[in-house]
Amino acid sequence: MSATNTDPRPKASASRRHRLAERGIDTQLLMLIPALLFGLLLFVYPFTYGIGLTFQPLPRTQEQWGGGVFANYVAFFKDPFLFDSVWITMRLALPVALFNVLVSVPIAFKLRHRFRGKRLLSTLLVLPITLGTVLTAQGLLIFGGRQGWVNRFLMEAGIIDQPFPIVNNYLGVMLSLIISGFPFAFLLISSYLSGIDPAIEAAAKTLGANWKQRFRRIILPLLAPGLATTFILTFVLAFSVFPSARLVGDALGETRVMALMAYRAFGEQQDYAMASTIAIMMGVVELVVIAVVLLWRSFLYKGTTGGKG
Amino acid sequence: MSLSANAFGSLELKNVGRSFGGHDALVDLNLTIRAGEFIALLGPSGCGKSTALNCLAGLLPLTHGQILIDDRRVDVLPSEKRDFGMVFQNYALFPHLSVEKNVAFGLQMRNKPRAEISRRVKEAIALVKLEEHAKKLPGQLSGGQQQRVAIARAIVIEPRLVLMDEPLSNLDAKLRLEMRTEIRRLHQSLGLTTIYVTHDQEEALSLADRLVVLREGHVQQIGTPAELHDNPANWHVADFMGYRNLLDLKVASVSGSSAKVEGDGLSLDATLVQPAAAGDEVRVAIRPHDLTVAREGQGTEGRNAFAATVSVVEYQGREFAVGVTTSTGKNLFVHSEFAPTPGETVMLVLDPARTLVYRTSLTAVSAEEQELLQVRG
Amino acid sequence: MAITPMVESAPEPGPARKGGRKPYAKPSRPPGERALIASPGTWFVWAGIAAFFIFLFGIISSVVVDSFGKPWFDTWLPETFTLDWYTGAWERFNLSQIVLVTLGASFTVVVLSILIGVPAAYVLARRDFPFKKLVTVLFLLPVLMPPITYGIPLATVMYNFGLGRTVLAVILVNLVPSVPFVILTMTPFIEQINPAIENAARMSGANMRRVFTRILAPLLVPGILAAAILVLVRTVGMFELTYLVSGPTSDTLVVAIYRAMTSSGGGEARQLVSSMGVLYTAMMLTILVVALRFVNPTQLVARVKESRDD
Numbered sequence: 001m002s003a004t005n006t007d008p009r010p011k012a013s014a015s016r017r018h019r020l021a022e023r024g025i026d027t028q029l030l031m032l033i034p035a036l037l038f039g040l041l042l043f044v045y046p047f048t049y050g051i052g053l054t055f056q057p058l059p060r061t062q063e064q065w066g067g068g069v070f071a072n073y074v075a076f077f078k079d080p081f082l083f084d085s086v087w088i089t090m091r092l093a094l095p096v097a098l099f100n101v102l103v104s105v106p107i108a109f110k111l112r113h114r115f116r117g118k119r120l121l122s123t124l125l126v127l128p129i130t131l132g133t134v135l136t137a138q139g140l141l142i143f144g145g146r147q148g149w150v151n152r153f154l155m156e157a158g159i160i161d162q163p164f165p166i167v168n169n170y171l172g173v174m175l176s177l178i179i180s181g182f183p184f185a186f187l188l189i190s191s192y193l194s195g196i197d198p199a200i201e202a203a204a205k206t207l208g209a210n211w212k213q214r215f216r217r218i219i220l221p222l223l224a225p226g227l228a229t230t231f232i233l234t235f236v237l238a239f240s241v242f243p244s245a246r247l248v249g250d251a252l253g254e255t256r257v258m259a260l261m262a263y264r265a266f267g268e269q270q271d272y273a274m275a276s277t278i279a280i281m282m283g284v285v286e287l288v289v290i291a292v293v294l295l296w297r298s299f300l301y302k303g304t305t306g307g308k309g
Numbered sequence: 310m311s312l313s314a315n316a317f318g319s320l321e322l323k324n325v326g327r328s329f330g331g332h333d334a335l336v337d338l339n340l341t342i343r344a345g346e347f348i349a350l351l352g353p354s355g356c357g358k359s360t361a362l363n364c365l366a367g368l369l370p371l372t373h374g375q376i377l378i379d380d381r382r383v384d385v386l387p388s389e390k391r392d393f394g395m396v397f398q399n400y401a402l403f404p405h406l407s408v409e410k411n412v413a414f415g416l417q418m419r420n421k422p423r424a425e426i427s428r429r430v431k432e433a434i435a436l437v438k439l440e441e442h443a444k445k446l447p448g449q450l451s452g453g454q455q456q457r458v459a460i461a462r463a464i465v466i467e468p469r470l471v472l473m474d475e476p477l478s479n480l481d482a483k484l485r486l487e488m489r490t491e492i493r494r495l496h497q498s499l500g501l502t503t504i505y506v507t508h509d510q511e512e513a514l515s516l517a518d519r520l521v522v523l524r525e526g527h528v529q530q531i532g533t534p535a536e537l538h539d540n541p542a543n544w545h546v547a548d549f550m551g552y553r554n555l556l557d558l559k560v561a562s563v564s565g566s567s568a569k570v571e572g573d574g575l576s577l578d579a580t581l582v583q584p585a586a587a588g589d590e591v592r593v594a595i596r597p598h599d600l601t602v603a604r605e606g607q608g609t610e611g612r613n614a615f616a617a618t619v620s621v622v623e624y625q626g627r628e629f630a631v632g633v634t635t636s637t638g639k640n641l642f643v644h645s646e647f648a649p650t651p652g653e654t655v656m657l658v659l660d661p662a663r664t665l666v667y668r669t670s671l672t673a674v675s676a677e678e679q680e681l682l683q684v685r686g
Numbered sequence: 687m688a689i690t691p692m693v694e695s696a697p698e699p700g701p702a703r704k705g706g707r708k709p710y711a712k713p714s715r716p717p718g719e720r721a722l723i724a725s726p727g728t729w730f731v732w733a734g735i736a737a738f739f740i741f742l743f744g745i746i747s748s749v750v751v752d753s754f755g756k757p758w759f760d761t762w763l764p765e766t767f768t769l770d771w772y773t774g775a776w777e778r779f780n781l782s783q784i785v786l787v788t789l790g791a792s793f794t795v796v797v798l799s800i801l802i803g804v805p806a807a808y809v810l811a812r813r814d815f816p817f818k819k820l821v822t823v824l825f826l827l828p829v830l831m832p833p834i835t836y837g838i839p840l841a842t843v844m845y846n847f848g849l850g851r852t853v854l855a856v857i858l859v860n861l862v863p864s865v866p867f868v869i870l871t872m873t874p875f876i877e878q879i880n881p882a883i884e885n886a887a888r889m890s891g892a893n894m895r896r897v898f899t900r901i902l903a904p905l906l907v908p909g910i911l912a913a914a915i916l917v918l919v920r921t922v923g924m925f926e927l928t929y930l931v932s933g934p935t936s937d938t939l940v941v942a943i944y945r946a947m948t949s950s951g952g953g954e955a956r957q958l959v960s961s962m963g964v965l966y967t968a969m970m971l972t973i974l975v976v977a978l979r980f981v982n983p984t985q986l987v988a989r990v991k992e993s994r995d996d
Contacts, residue, residue, distance in 0.1 A: 028809060028812075028813060028894075029809060029813070029815055031805035031806065031808060031809050032805070032806050032809045032810075032821070034801070034802045034805065034806070035802050035803060035805070035806030035825070035865060035869065036806075036821070036824075038802050038861065038865055039824045039825065039865075042840065042858060042859075042861060042862050043824070043827070043828055043836060043840075043862055044824070045843070046836065046839045046840040046842070046843045047836050047839055047840075049839055049842070049843055050836070050838065050839020050840075050842065051839075053839065053842065103734055106727060106730065106731055107731045107734055107735060110727065110728065110731040111731070121735075123978060124739065124742075126974060126978075127742060127746075128742060129919060129923070129970070129974070130919075130967050130970035130971050130974055131745070131746070131967060131970075132923040132925070132940055132966065132970070133925060134925060134940050134943045134944050134947070134963070134966075135749065135943070135963040135966055135967060136745060137947075138749055138943070138947065138959055138960060138963050139744075139745030139746060139748050139749045139963070140745055141956075142745075142748040142749060142752050142956070142960070143741075143744040143745050143748040148748065149744055149748065149762070150744065152762065175741070179738075179741060179742060179745070182738060232830075236830065236832065239832055240832030240833055240834055240835075240926065241926075242834075242926065243925050243926075243944055246948065247944075247947055247948070259832070259834050259926070262834050262838055263834075263929075266838050266841070266842075266930065272838075272842045275838045275842075276838055276839050276842065278838075279832075279834050279835045279836075279837070279838040279839065280835060280839075282832050282834060282835050283831050283832060283835035283836075286830075286831065286832055286835075287830075287831075290830065366885070366889060367888075368885050368888070368889075387888075387893075388885070388888040388889055389888045389889070389890075389891045389892055389893050390891075392891075393889060394889065394890075395885070395886065395889040397882045397885070397886055398882070399880060399882055401880060401882035401883045401885065401886040402883075402886075403883060403886070403887070403901055403905075404883075404905065405904045405905055414887065414890050414892070414900070415890035415891050418890055418891035418892045418896060419891055459886075462886070462890065463889075466890065466891065472889075
């Protein structure tokens with residue numbers, strides 16, 4: 001037996017270097033420096049600068065809305081033209097994100113097995129990424145316009161006699177957001193689904209669960225984190241896109257989203273303080289939605305599986 | 310054989326320890342290894358054996374102690390300068406390099422001439438019998454073959470020391486036996502000093518010249534396979550060495566190194582391995598092989614004998630592993646040369662020399678306690 | 687390969703398969719797998735996909751036909767086809783410069799974000815260090831926030847430093863989402879490389895530099911390629927941030943198209959915009975076709991291992 005206690009134990013001589021290494025500090029951390037510098041210079045600094053800017057309102061804002069250094073915020077909450085854009089944005093982004101996720105689930109579920117043409121299908125689904133929002137808008141304007149193929153088809157088939165307004169309104173923006181967001185949601189959910197071990201479902205099957213029970217009690221809880229993530233990502237996409245709101249929407253009316261207002265303040269009015277205020281409020285609104293989704297996710301996950309641990 | 314060990318006189322671990330965040334992963338490991346020795350570090354998972362190996366390899370920093378080779382410190386060297394070969398649990402082959410290039414890697418790192426590299430790689434691959442797989446990628450090989458590549462890669466650099474981290478744990482039973490023989494063969498023919506980590510006592514006993522048993526970072530016992538097998542230092546080592554019957558009994562009387570222990574409806578003559586006094590609660594360890602079912606009419610004089618009811622019978626080649634229940638309901642594992650019938654009451658015999666008595670506590674016997682024992686005795 | 691019969695029989699559904707739900711329910715199929723979603727579900731799935739693709743292809747072909755058509759008003763198809771819109775747009779908008787700026791800026795962003803992001807991803811994947819959570823949040827925020835939220839303050843700073851309307855500003859603003867993106871995609875990729883492989887290399891005598899060049903770099907190539915392609919696609923397609931800082935000499939193609947569509951006076955001729963749009967799509971498609979030789983489509987949005995039945 002050599003395990004006798006001989007405290008104080010002799011310390012290793014490379015002790016300080018080792019002690020630092022134990023805390024995770026050594027030369028390898030240097031590799032983090034470029035990224036940190038980048039983060040500080042291009043993100044943290046402008047962002048704090050922008051926040052500071054929101055408290056330096058232009059004299060004309062102060063005159064109109066009062067509130068001293070908070071004039072920008074007062075204006076944001078009191079000016080219905082500005083504040084309504086929050087609801088307009090939500091009215092677009094929430095249904096789109098919800099739609100993309102809810103429709104993707106059954107389709108991804110149905111198509112999760114390997115089959116001939118699966119790669120082709122996923123490749124085709126990547127196509128909208130190549131279109132980008134601007135081109136989708138241009139396409140929608142032509143395809144869904146008064147003389148576009150959709151209305152032409154519907155009229156010649158005798159379903160309608162007046163062209164149906166597809167673009168330059170809420171529906172147009174919605175469609176454009178779905179076309180760019182759905183493939184993304186679908187591919188993401190597909191990959192989450194493929195990460196669920198089929199043996200788990202097989203086990204449920206042998207225990208006598210029918211497909212409804214399997215879906216509700218096994219797949220859904222396992223998929224919940226993925227659904228939440230997908231929802232958040234498609235929501236972020238839909239929330240901040242503004243070219244389509246401008247191009248296929250009704251930029252002064254029902255699709256006057258927050259992003260448009262921010263650009264208007266930045267580009268047209270050159271009121272950088274107001275623009276920063278709207279931009280930051282956008283971030284706040286979005287983070288609130290994300291927080292709610294994350295809360296829901298933790299609630300659902302615990303509620304149906306009795307906790308992860 | 311041109312592959313050989315980079316010989317050294319002795320490798321010494323002095324109070325080697327590692328504590329991390331207030332937790333002692335390894336405490337005061339003292340060990341002197343002679344060149345060519347095969348040492349096994351043995352213990353259940355989380356006992357500190359892998360920590361010890363990684364400290365030796367330099368992959369984890371030591372927090373205490375020193376590692377010396379021929380009185381020169383190696384614990385201050387980075388892993389790549391220690392000249393140790395290592396075989397990892399999941400092989401850790403470079404997936405993008407062919408078998409040949411995997412084996413050649415260490416030699417390339419040492420900037421050996423091209424001709425020498427190709428000669429030594431060829432030899433190492435021949436040694437592990439993978440000649441026809443030399444051009445394949447690791448992904449195309451079976452687990453056993455991958456393990457051979459890992460071994461070839463570790464020994465081709467003629468390391469001063471080979472470290473093996475549970476190298477067989479991912480193989481199936483048959484392959485494991487094969488590779489065990491293979492490792493033994495390589496060790497005997499090359500004479501490479503080896504430190505081998507495992508949780509499998511059988512593997513350790515069959516491979517190693519000496520074993521180090523660890524528990525919660527503390528060394529429990531260091532000894533040859535025979536020493537550990539026959540005389541475990543405490544009940545934990547005994548348990549680990551296959552003493553499947555552990556009974557908590559009370560010492561009735563002590564005379565020298567033998568004692569009488571009682572409890573659970575049993576009264577046994579036993580041998581004290583750790584000091585105990587009359588009235589002490591102790592743990593008695595008995596190997597199933599030493600507790601046998603007596604044939605009818607077999608004499609029991611000089612041995613412990615008691616009756617029990619057969620509950621389970623397992624056929625194990627030439628003999629039978631039998632589960633029995635004593636009169637007080639205690640389950641014991643015993644051996645039998647014939648097949649008893651479940652439900653039958655049989656007589657068990659047991660040599661007092663193989664009835665080992667241990668203290669219930671696992672902490673090393675301190676001087677203070679020793680004194681106390683003497684006062685009471 | 688597990689081929690579900692349903693899918694095998696119906697790769698391209700059209701409006702013609704109205705009564706197509708009966709054939710899905712052939713009794714000869716084994717009961718388990720099949721009954722997972724009943725036939726109406728199947729029908730719904732294919733109808734949804736069909737509707738989506740009708741719209742998608744309608745949009746694409748509308749633009750393509752428009753860009754070649756002369757004149758196209760109250761008819762199904764244009765009367766004649768021409769390349770005039772392309773040559774017209776090329777000269778009118780100085781497209782050679784715009785394409786050059788687009789590709790130049792995008793490739794610079796790719797290279798820089800890989801160089802900055804991969805080492806950071808390595809540290810985040812492999813190491814534990816003080817304030818790791820804080821650093822992770824720093825890299826996560828730009829991905830989660832709407833680009834406009836940090837874009838507007840960032841653009842203001844750029845203008846303050848006199849960088850407004852320069853290509854440099856375009857590159858810098860595009861780095862903000864790209865570097866975190868590289869970090870986020872590469873971290874799981876590095877995590878799945880067994881650290882024992884690095885240890886094995888070190889035990890074989892390789893120092894840190896050689897571990898990186900000889901072992902890690904070759905193993906990381908697929909991940910880096912995927913990340914690079916994604917960053918390229920995102921940067922070429924990035925409108926919001928580029929629009930904030932670019933000017934006439936530093937507009938990328940998307941921004942140029944947007945400007946053409948919204949320029950005062952009712953916008954440019956629709957066909958000019960369409961031809962630019964087709965050009966843009968062709969550029970993206972080329973990138974993607976090249977990309978798909980290296981990456982699986984699902985990897986374009988996430989790195990999760992393919993289902994095990996392959």
